[in-house]
Amino acid sequence: MPGMRLSVIAVTRHGAALGRRAAGCLRQQGHPVRLLVPARFRDGTPGEEAFSGPLAGVIAAEFERAQGLVLIMALGIVIRLLAPLVRDKRTDPAVVTLDEKGQFVISTLSGHLGGANDLARSLAAGLGAAAVITTATDVRGRPAVDVLARQYDLAMEPFAAVRTVNAALVNGEPVTFCSQFTLPLPQADGIHRLPWEQLRTGRINGWLVLITNRTIAPPAANTLFLRPRNLVAGIGCRRGIDAQPVREALERALALAGCSPLSLQALATVDLRAEEAALQIVAGERAVPLFSFSRAAIQSVYDRKEHNLNFSHFVYEKIGVGGVCEPVSLLTAPRAVLILPKTSHRGVTVALAEVNSGWWEPARAMPRT
Template sequence: MNIAVFAITKNGIDQAAKVSRHLQQAGHQVRMFRPARFPGEGEPFTGPVSRVVAKEFYRCQGLVFIMALGIVVRLLAPLIRDKRSDPAVVVMDERGQFVISTLSGHLGGANELAQHLAGALQAVPVITTATDVHGLPAVDVLARKYNLTMEPFTAVKQVNAALVNGEMVTLCSERPLPLTQTPSLRLIPWEDLPATRPQGWLVVITNRVMLLPHEKTLFLRPRNLVAGIGCRKEIAPERVRRALLHALDLARRSPASLRALATVDLRVQERGLQLVAREMGIPLFSFTREQIRSIFAQKPNLHHSSFVQGKIGVGGVCEPVALLAATPQAKLILPKTTWEGVTVALAEESYGWWERDREV
């Protein structure tokens, strides 16, 4: 996690240095900031601290402030956008007595960061989110832990409120996850889902597009799909987008479960591919023809095109690159499909998707 630590007084700088050293030892990337008029560790700044905070707020995944909570509230008020994008914010007093989770407690990980720092520095963690206060599971914490996208996001607050108010929430996961049933959270097997008619909210963990006869449903989408794409030069982004959505529709999979696009290195600079990947907030991977040939050698049943072989030297793009970009155990759930001159194949990672790209 990229973390910025701020202090504005002499005593605060000493505490900030201690916090920074501990976070670095724990594997985080840390930058510490202090006023230039005070000596000590960290990067000196001149002018108002608000300028530095504004820059780091959008760059970092976590911010730690060694100062009064009221000052931090005033600094952050103009910067706060959305709980899905705001960084984790933790506030500590200069003596290191209390560690307060202030912003993005669940999704950003501020609660976890506060508890970690409190344990390491022998301070008292201050956590105020209702589910944590009552020792209840929160769906946004579950989503963060297992790298799940919440759909629709507006339902998250209602599900958490139901848990806090003692209402039963039913959860069903397509893949076996180490989840624990509680008095307010009932777990049911995947095969029981079609006939389920719970009284309250239903939470379903799947990448499938499903029509369930239950209005109060929250889907948690695993990021476990990779789309391999083959295209011509100067392909329009609209055609890439339509072909991708068409493939997902054929496979009955949610776009929210896409974690990456992949293509051959000859096409990775295509504006149409790069723009669609950027719009979806996912990476675009590329592979050499040598890597693609190796997959064809391992999996002779992949679709082979003599036309593509003659054009770029390999017998296909979308199927092999989808498998190359996915985990070794992934399977093609949608073979090569063509839409308006764009080929798309989908690979699905059945397990362990939450561990990929996880930061310390």
């Protein structure tokens, strides 16, 4: 779990000393860490911050800011302070609790999706402590679909089914996994693997966990979709366009490709349109980044002639390249394949590119160029 933004908070003198050890350990593991201790226990360690206000306010602020909290205090205090803050396991940060002697690292909140179980294990290993994990799937040594979703950046649909499927896995009831993409699917008693090409003909007992970005009718009533976030939508538009045509064009493109909106990983466009409010609004609504690329980078895709891209003389005369939506989608995800070529709707062009593997790797996210 490299790269989690973590806050370590201690409340006693001995807890502050342990906090310094914990922060150092977590930084060595690749996490950016803030260490917060009461002002009277601060000793000048670089990166250490003092707090003097109420502990409840400090934890509430870090709960909103950080991806994970390491709280060195009694578990009862932690529960009371977290109670008014907890909202949704999909968005709540990971929380682990340490006793001030550093004997136990307790996964307290968001064990699976937030990563608290993994955080507890890695921190316990670094401190020589015991990790305390209480989630049933972990205790029983069974796989959990929300762990799989977190590991491979999969959106769960419907989310309400996750608990039921995990319960089935814990209880050894039949669960079938079928994936459109090559993934190391879990292995355990009661878990069946169905090849993608046998989805319509294979026998399914119990729950079906279907890993696909396609909007297909499930062959079983009890189906949990895991949607890989592996689609990039390249978008071209005129200057000053409203957001609604962009929304419609994107929705139309996804429908034409038969793909779920939950699988969108990013939007992309030419640098000349990077500041367009309509594109920024739609990216915000979809909770995905908006990447942009220079005309030189776009031209390089045409020059390589690796893809049979559409070329518009009108667009070339306007901005100096023969197209936007297709090349920018491929620039955003260099290993992607174009699954929907240029489509047009109300002055907006959209193309879709799909990444077949590795979409979950942070290194695949491309910065603006």
